Amino acid sequence: MDHASRDHGLNRMTELLTDEVETGEPVRQRIPVAVLGATGSVGQRFVQLLEDHPWFRLHEVVASERSAGKRYADAAQWRLETSMPSKASDLVVRSLGDELESGLIFSGLDSSVAGEAEDLYADRGAVVVSNSKNHRMDPDVPLLIPEINAEHLAAIDRQRGRRGSRGYIVTNPNCSTIGLAMAIAPLERLFGIDALHVTTMQAISGAGYAGVPSYAILDNVIPYISGEEGKIESEPLRILGKWSGGHFVDASFRISAQTNRVPTIDGHMMTIALSLRKKPEANLIDAVRRAIAEFSGEPQELALPSAPRRPLHLVDEADRPQPRLDRDRERGMSVSVGRIRPCPILDIRMVALVHNTIRGAAGAALLNAELLEARGLL
Ligand code: NAP
Numbered sequence: 001m002d003h004a005s006r007d008h009g010l011n012r013m014t015e016l017l018t019d020e021v022e023t024g025e026p027v028r029q030r031i032p033v034a035v036l037g038a039t040g041s042v043g044q045r046f047v048q049l050l051e052d053h054p055w056f057r058l059h060e061v062v063a064s065e066r067s068a069g070k071r072y073a074d075a076a077q078w079r080l081e082t083s084m085p086s087k088a089s090d091l092v093v094r095s096l097g098d099e100l101e102s103g104l105i106f107s108g109l110d111s112s113v114a115g116e117a118e119d120l121y122a123d124r125g126a127v128v129v130s131n132s133k134n135h136r137m138d139p140d141v142p143l144l145i146p147e148i149n150a151e152h153l154a155a156i157d158r159q160r161g162r163r164g165s166r167g168y169i170v171t172n173p174n175c176s177t178i179g180l181a182m183a184i185a186p187l188e189r190l191f192g193i194d195a196l197h198v199t200t201m202q203a204i205s206g207a208g209y210a211g212v213p214s215y216a217i218l219d220n221v222i223p224y225i226s227g228e229e230g231k232i233e234s235e236p237l238r239i240l241g242k243w244s245g246g247h248f249v250d251a252s253f254r255i256s257a258q259t260n261r262v263p264t265i266d267g268h269m270m271t272i273a274l275s276l277r278k279k280p281e282a283n284l285i286d287a288v289r290r291a292i293a294e295f296s297g298e299p300q301e302l303a304l305p306s307a308p309r310r311p312l313h314l315v316d317e318a319d320r321p322q323p324r325l326d327r328d329r330e331r332g333m334s335v336s337v338g339r340i341r342p343c344p345i346l347d348i349r350m351v352a353l354v355h356n357t358i359r360g361a362a363g364a365a366l367l368n369a370e371l372l373e374a375r376g377l378l
Helices: 003-023 041-050 111-123 146-163 175-190 228-239 284-293 298-302 358-374
Strands: 031-036 056-063 104-107 127-130 168-171 193-202 242-244 247-249 254-261 268-276 312-314 335-342 348-354
Touching: 031 041, 031 111, 041 056, 041 358, 104 111, 104 358, 111 127, 111 168, 127 358, 146 168, 146 175, 146 242, 146 298, 146 358, 175 193, 175 228, 175 268, 175 284, 175 312, 175 335, 175 348, 175 358, 193 228, 228 254, 284 312, 284 335, 284 348, 298 358
Parallel strands: 031 056, 031 104, 104 127, 127 168, 193 254, 312 335
Antiparallel strands: 193 268, 242 247, 268 348, 335 348
């Protein structure tokens, strides 16, 4: 991060804090935001996480024609563990394509409509922070995990030029990709990865509310999730690659992914085996454990509101991480990594767990937007 960006971020944070102290009304200073797809699985997480957000305030909610015109409380079948925020309940759901007042828009739209709608709002001048797959691999759209590849934000200038607008899109990766990319980032940085195999066990909330019928998933495991393996085999290479000479240059290791839907509600778990290009001479397992435990990035340096203190949480118990016990670490923003041990075929094996609708979706998008604000890009 350059000094000017960091200074802008810190000044902006000081401004917000100062204003809170002087007026006692921090709500007025928060940036009004819209959520597209606000009634869905990811959309509801946005609404929940925005309730007490210190920088952003939920101002508009948008969903399909099935929901438009209704009060949010009547349109959304609220399924989260906390009550629906009272300020959200009375918002009237807007139609996709409506003019919005918010300059910052979070998208949790179904991918059948996300691509066009996100382009529309970015072309109109809004900053769109998206969860959907549609624009993730565009040549000038950052696929962002702030702890790993904040320098990819340099692509925004090029994107603004293409659109002829001050608006732009930033995306977060697929929910399993986020857990995988975070768990392996310190290893790629220190040792270089040669090849990797990952098998996921993904929760049903990852399929959205209409998702997997109970009759199909109870007492069962489904060894197929449409399109998922391709995303997990390509997105980490973009994330762990570089922005150089005006385009993205992917990391060059090989990934093989197998994905399974399992009957947990939240939390995608994955087993990972990988080979490294350079092996430290001293104990490899200790070096890998240290690299994971010490992993940190710009969100921690800037103390962004949604940043976990430790983005990777090393778990020592032989039978952890587990979705029910570990998914909520640091409000669902920390990825748990455990069972780090030698692999008889590759070099290392381990288990990682990510909360799919928080660090894997809405929480990740909020952290992305906080980084944009801290860098003066909103
Ligand atoms: P979901 O529960 O099915 O919600 C989809 C949302 O899109 C709903 O608000 C729905 O509104 C809206 N929508 C559907 N068709 C529409 C249309 N024609 N016009 C306007 N709005 C429309 O899906 P989800 O699981 O939240 O996923 C949302 C996006 O995030 C997807 O692209 C998904 O791939 C991605 N994602 C999901 C996860 C996860 O863990 N669930 C993680 C990462 C990324 P109505 O309620 O009015 O139909």
